[in-house]
Amino acid sequence: MGVVIDNFDLYLSGFLTSVMICLWGLIGSLILGVIIATFRVSPIPILKWVGSAYVTVVRNTPLTLVLFFFAFGLPELGINTSYYAFGLAALIIYTSAFVCEAVRSGINSVSAGQAEAARSIGLGFGQSLTLVVLPQAMRTVVPPLGSVIIAMFKNSAVLGAFGVGGDLWSTGMDLSSAQGYAPLPVFIGVAVGYLCITIPSGLALQVIERKVAIAR
Amino acid sequence: MKALTTLKPPEHGATVLFDAPGPRARRRTLMFSVIAAVAVLAVIGVAILQLVRSGQFSYAKWGPLIDPTNEYFAHVWARLGDGFLRTLIAAVLAIALSLIIGVAIGVARISAGRITRTPIVAFIELFRGLPVILAIYLVSRLADEFRVGVPLPGDNVLRFDLSVLPGGDLLWVLVIGLTAYNSVIIAEIVRSGVVSLPKGQNEAALALGLTRWQSLRMILLPQAFRVMLPALISQLVVVLKDTSLIAVLGGYIELLKMSRLVIENLANPIQVYVVVAAIFIAVNYALTKFAEYVERTLAARTSG
Numbered sequence: 149m150g151v152v153i154d155n156f157d158l159y160l161s162g163f164l165t166s167v168m169i170c171l172w173g174l175i176g177s178l179i180l181g182v183i184i185a186t187f188r189v190s191p192i193p194i195l196k197w198v199g200s201a202y203v204t205v206v207r208n209t210p211l212t213l214v215l216f217f218f219a220f221g222l223p224e225l226g227i228n229t230s231y232y233a234f235g236l237a238a239l240i241i242y243t244s245a246f247v248c249e250a251v252r253s254g255i256n257s258v259s260a261g262q263a264e265a266a267r268s269i270g271l272g273f274g275q276s277l278t279l280v281v282l283p284q285a286m287r288t289v290v291p292p293l294g295s296v297i298i299a300m301f302k303n304s305a306v307l308g309a310f311g312v313g314g315d316l317w318s319t320g321m322d323l324s325s326a327q328g329y330a331p332l333p334v335f336i337g338v339a340v341g342y343l344c345i346t347i348p349s350g351l352a353l354q355v356i357e358r359k360v361a362i363a364r
Numbered sequence: 365m366k367a368l369t370t371l372k373p374p375e376h377g378a379t380v381l382f383d384a385p386g387p388r389a390r391r392r393t394l395m396f397s398v399i400a401a402v403a404v405l406a407v408i409g410v411a412i413l414q415l416v417r418s419g420q421f422s423y424a425k426w427g428p429l430i431d432p433t434n435e436y437f438a439h440v441w442a443r444l445g446d447g448f449l450r451t452l453i454a455a456v457l458a459i460a461l462s463l464i465i466g467v468a469i470g471v472a473r474i475s476a477g478r479i480t481r482t483p484i485v486a487f488i489e490l491f492r493g494l495p496v497i498l499a500i501y502l503v504s505r506l507a508d509e510f511r512v513g514v515p516l517p518g519d520n521v522l523r524f525d526l527s528v529l530p531g532g533d534l535l536w537v538l539v540i541g542l543t544a545y546n547s548v549i550i551a552e553i554v555r556s557g558v559v560s561l562p563k564g565q566n567e568a569a570l571a572l573g574l575t576r577w578q579s580l581r582m583i584l585l586p587q588a589f590r591v592m593l594p595a596l597i598s599q600l601v602v603v604l605k606d607t608s609l610i611a612v613l614g615g616y617i618e619l620l621k622m623s624r625l626v627i628e629n630l631a632n633p634i635q636v637y638v639v640v641a642a643i644f645i646a647v648n649y650a651l652t653k654f655a656e657y658v659e660r661t662l663a664a665r666t667s668g
Contacts, residue, residue: 346493
């Protein structure tokens with residue numbers, strides 16, 4: 149395991165790059181996912197249709213295919229950018245479909261009776277939304293959204309394998325192929341890097357889930 | 365009373381966010397629908413214009429995929445069909461193996477005592493927390509190391525080579541990698557299936573004089589499987605999608621990798637990817653619907 153200790157700074161910068169990819173991915177897919185979820189719960193049929201078409205298409209397509217489509221398909225249309233931008237865009241497009249479903253199921257899990265009760269005690273639309281509906285929706289959204297975020301962090305490794313560069317996976321590839329270290333210890337170090345994020349966040353999620361659970 | 369019967373029920377169109385729309389709200393919805401339709405059409409129009417401008421609708425690019433009289437048609441579809449078959453083989457093998465190993469891990473997790481449970485939970489958390497692609501890569505490296513042979517005490521060398529397995533080592537690297545990840549997922553599905561059963565089931569079994577193991581095997585697991593079935597079918601979608609990860613690592617030639625080979629010859633990435641995506645979407649959508657159907661049927665049958 150000397151390779152991990154010797155190259156700790158490389159591992160750390162790879163880890164931080166992976167975290168940065170995820171932060172951008174998170175911001176992007178939260179914005180896009182919430183917009184699509186809004187489409188899906190809106191009363192306008194066309195937007196509903198657009199939302200569900202988006203979710204059906206993206207959820208059933210492998211991330212790798214989305215990635216390839218962006219990186220090898222879009223240049224045909226004259227859209228050229230770095231692998232990093234293509235990779236990030238693919239990760240955001242892919243993850244936002246899952247964010248959308250988490251948000252939508254959270255909103256749908258609040259029963260209509262809650263809003264009716266809120267109105268019947270005289271709350272307006274804004275009040276019943278912010279005081280009654282959203283707090284309940286947020287609580288049900290948090291656990292599935294957390295799982296989506298953890299899955300996205302794991303998926304960011306695909307970007308590295310694809311050639312985005314600089315992230316945790318690429319660091320491992322660089323050490324094992326370019327610098328000639330034995331691949332197994334190198335990639336055990338890489339695995340530990342991913343576990344540093346996924347296991348604590350999984351545990352935190354369990355705690356949050358227990359704390360915010362609503363008895364229905 | 366006639367007017368009342370023609371009224372729509374008050375819940376109609378109401379969600380937690382919106383009331384049942386009245387005449388004004390319905391007019392407003394119609395107005396926004398028109399605006400949304402124009403916007404959607406505009407986006408589609410711009411996209412099509414861009415596609416036309418870059419020659420994406422040309423016969424040279426689509427012909428080999430959609431025209432049976434095209435000289436490449438039979439060849440291209442033979443390749444895509446072969447790739448799809450290889451994707452299916454890898455996915456089915458991985459899910460079958462994960463099922464066997466996953467149930468074993470799940471049962472061990474349920475029936476283990478406090479001390480033996482810890483390493484099992486650690487094992488589950490470890491593999492759940494790793495990217496699948498890393499599991500596949502590690503398996504491919506391990507396979508390489510084992511191929512060289514592990515020296516044993518004395519002059520013996522332990523050799524284990526995946527290529528002796530039917531289908532070849534490239535297939536099994538992918539299958540074992542996918543299994544390593546998915547078996548722990550299935551173990552968790554098994555556990556939650558058993559936990560979701562009413563406590564009385566186990567208590568009744570124990571009261572009848574069955575042992576804990578008999579109760580698990582004869583009473584709890586058969587019921588848990590019915591609860592789990594939809595989740596298992598949905599997991600097949602995940603495995604089917606994950607087979608394509610091998611396309612960025614190199615090795616087994618499944619549908620996505622096969623489509624790269626087609627693209628290298630025909631230089632029509634957008635068209636081929638659209639077709640490959642359509643195949644994935646059709647199969648996965650059908651599987652998802654099937655899982656929902658099974659869930660409904662089981663719910664109807666067990667609620668009585």
